[in-house]
Amino acid sequence: MSDTRKTYKLVTVNTAPERAKRLIGRVVEDVKDKYTIVHAANAERIEDVRAIVEREQPNVLFTASMWTPEQAQEIVRIARETIPGIKTFSIPQGLQVEKGPDAVVEYIKENLPTLLDK
Known part of the structure; x- marks a missing residue:
């Protein structure tokens, strides 16, 4: 039986690649x-988002928890201007610092169906 699942190409925006x-x-x-998720690239700076999104043409973009809500909104705005319809997901500010990497992994996994299955 062939696997007909869609492959999601992901770009992350994180200062710690x-x-x-x-x-x-x-x-x-x-x-x-x-x-099936392929982590295509990471942008370390907001200024790099447009170029990386243009180059990689992802269908999903995650912003990491070190960004303020305003910075995350700016990243999402740039991504959507570059690729209308891109799915975006922002990890709440401070989650990594307050609860650690396991909490971030769990948070992403809990929210993936809502993000990808729509």
């Missing part, structure tokens, strides 16, 4: 029975 890669790697592994 190695951490982003590790956390997303855990999420990808944990949800691989339901979703």
Whole structure:
């Protein structure tokens, strides 16, 4: 039987690219029975978002928890201007600092169906 699942191409916006890669790697592994997610790239600065989104053409973009709500909104605005219809997800500010990486992984996994299945 062939796998007809859609592959989601993800770009993250995180000032700590190695951490982003590790956390997303855990999420990808944990949800691989339901979703195919490819972490295409990470933007470390808001100024880099447009160029990376243009280059990678992702269908999903995550903003990390180090961004303020205003910064996350700006990142999402840039992504949507670049690719109308892109699915975006912002991790609440401070989640990583307050509760650690496991909480971030769980938060993403809890919210993925709402984000990807619509």
